[in-house]
Amino acid sequence: MIADxxxxxxxxxxxxxxxGSLRERTLTLMQKPFSVDTKTSQNDLVTTVDKANEQFIREQLIKIDPHSRIIGEEESYGHQIAPSLVGHIWIIDPIDGTMNFVRQRNHFAIMLALYIDGQATLGYILDVMNDDMYHCWRHHGAFVNRQQLSAPVELPLSQGLVDINRYLLLSNVHNLQDVARQAAGLRMYGSAGIELIHVFTGQLSAYISRLKPWDLAAGRVFAEELGLDVKTIDGRQLSVLSSNTVLVATKQASQEIGWLLK
Amino acid sequence: MIADxxxxxxxxxxxxxxxGSLRERTLTLMQKPFSVDTKTSQNDLVTTVDKANEQFIREQLIKIDPHSRIIGEEESYGHQIAPSLVGHIWIIDPIDGTMNFVRQRNHFAIMLALYIDGQATLGYILDVMNDDMYHCWRHHGAFVNRQQLSAPVELPLSQGLVDINRYLLLSNVHNLQDVARQAAGLRMYGSAGIELIHVFTGQLSAYISRLKPWDLAAGRVFAEELGLDVKTIDGRQLSVLSSNTVLVATKQASQEIGWLLK
Incomplete structure (x- = not known):
């Protein structure tokens, strides 16, 4: 059933x-000891806060939008995700940047997106520690704390800052070290949500990373609304429900990066 | 004349x-148009705000500590700095992370240090946009907004986050790409002040960069007070008044990084 x-x-x-509740709950949970487990590698962390947040979001979404399908990082991790895009699909990242959450108690986000018949429709990114709520509704605008965001300014790559995932950079796939050299500066914040926010506000001209569905789902709503390029780095079709090596960038940065990629 | x-x-x-005044002045200057020039390269920026801040700090220091010598990034840049360390020497970084200041309006710092007969004595780092004032007086403790900082927790490199300067990383000098691989994560914030704050609060285990006197002067006061390693990466004597490739890290991270360096 599709909502009007x-x-x-x-x-x-x-x-x-x-x-609003989610932020309060997260801050409260951070005051108490929480346990940390690893998933696929020692740098792929999950905490009891990730799990509690996802559980809470699921319970609320079942009330708010009863006939929807819900995909969450923690419950869906390692499981096959059914490929159908029919109807309402909610995609949850209960703590994005769990390494930052654990080591820094800062620089992490909570993200949520609604896709309707495959179309990126609603996106939410909460920068928890800065208490900045980013909100976007397709064709209705992108906002931070109810202040509307305008399309980021176009800059040549030589004047813009870029953020590239560590593994992609160190292995120099697609000649990304050259992209890092040509830009005005290289930044790495360690949370897709935090990094994407910097692109949406014009603080970064490009972000390149390997992203799972919950890392990109919310950000894609904003990127499309703000007229940014959002695509796989090798020009393949960007799929909502699979992992991709993704470029999110202003048009000019995206074009200049394209010239450098191999 | 040495103060008691x-x-x-x-x-x-x-x-x-x-x-306090400096922060208000900086925020006010940011509301108006300011001009940006380049120094040694197109990524080495200076704005009229850098210059106005340095001028203001100099005028105040002449009143506060009349018989001192003052070294500031903007006035001293490109000039020979007299090597004497006798008496009171103030070292100013009026805007640290000028690229961030210009492109992000965020993630920059104002730094100031007092060296007495070469000894790192007073250090100040203001994270302007977060309104966090870091203050340290040798043997009297390090503080953020009057809350005392304790020594950062010791972690193995595999569990700690490191921040490495872009040029050092991409050229892989000293085998730094291996350091980046072995750490739990790699971060880059683009301002020595902001990066050092993350080390002092335990959010980073190590920071490695090429630093000029004003980039390190204040941070060194905190690093020594908090029991961190602060040294050149190749083990040479760290000089207050010259540029160095510097490692600031917890003891354990510093030791493990030492094993990897070539």
């Missing part, structure tokens, strides 16, 4: 209220 | 008051 505009408005309002 | 403890206390209080 008015129903979508109600869903959106309810989700924004939920994010 | 009571005089130093008065100097320190006056400098802290000055930093």
């Amino acid at each position: 505009e008015k129903q979508l408005q109600e869903i959106d309002s309810a989700v924004q209220v939920m994010f | 403890e009571k005089q130093l206390q008065e100097i320190d209080s006056a400098v802290q008051v000055m930093f």
Whole structure:
């Protein structure tokens, strides 16, 4: 069942209220000891806070949008994700940047997106420690704390800052070290949500990383709304429900990076 | 003329008051158009705000500590710095992370240090946009907003985050790409002040960069007070008044990085 505009408005309002509670709950959970486990590698972490947040979001979404399908990082991790894009699909990242959450208690995000028949429709990115709520509704604008974001300024790569994932950079796939050299500066923040926010606000001209569905789902709503390029680095079709090596960038940075890639 | 403890206390209080004005002035200057010039390269920027801040700090220091010598990034840049370390020497970085200041309006710092007969004595780092004032007085403790910092926790490199300067990393001098691979994560914030703050609060285990006197002067006061290693990467004597490739790290991270360096 697909929501009409008015129903979508109600869903959106309810989700924004939920994010208020979610932030309070996260800050409270951070005050107490929490346990940390590893997933695929010693740098792929999950904490009891990730799990508690995802559980809470799922419970709320079932009430807010009962006939939807819900995909969350922690429950879906390692499981096959059914490829159908029909109807409402919510995609949850309960703590994005778990390494930062554990080591820095800072620089992490909570992300949520609604895709309707495969179309990126609603996106939410909460920078928890800065208390900055980024919100985007397709064709209705992108906002931070209710202040509308405009399309990031176009700069030549030589004047813009880029953020490239560590593994991609060190292995120099696609000649990315040359991209890092040509840019005005290289930044790495360690959380896709935090990094994407910097692109949306014009603080970075490009972000290149290997991203899972929950790392990109919310950000893609903003990127499309703000007229940014969002695509796989080798020009393949970007799939909502699989992992991709993704470039999110202003048009000019994207074009100049394209010339350097091998 | 060397200040005694009571005089130093008065100097320190006056400098802290000055930093309050400095933050307000900087925020005001950011609201208006300012001009940007390049120094040694197109990524080495200076703005009229850098110059105005340095001028203001100099004028205040002449009143606060009249018989001192003052070295500032903008006035001293490209000039020979007299090597004497006798007496009171103030070292100013009026905007640290000027590229971030220009492109991001965020993630930059104002730094100031007092060296007495070559000894790192007072250090100030203001994270302007977060309004976090870091303050350290040798043997009197390191503080953020009057809350005392404790020595950062010791972690194996495999569990700690490291921050390495882009040029050093991409040229792989000293085998630094291996250091980046062995760490739990790689971060780059683009301002020595912001990066050093992350080491002092335990958010980074190590920071490695090529630093000029004003990039390191304040941070060195904190690093020594907090029991961190602060040294040149190739084990040479760290000089206050020259440029060095510097490692600032917890003891354990420093030791493990030492094993990897070539």
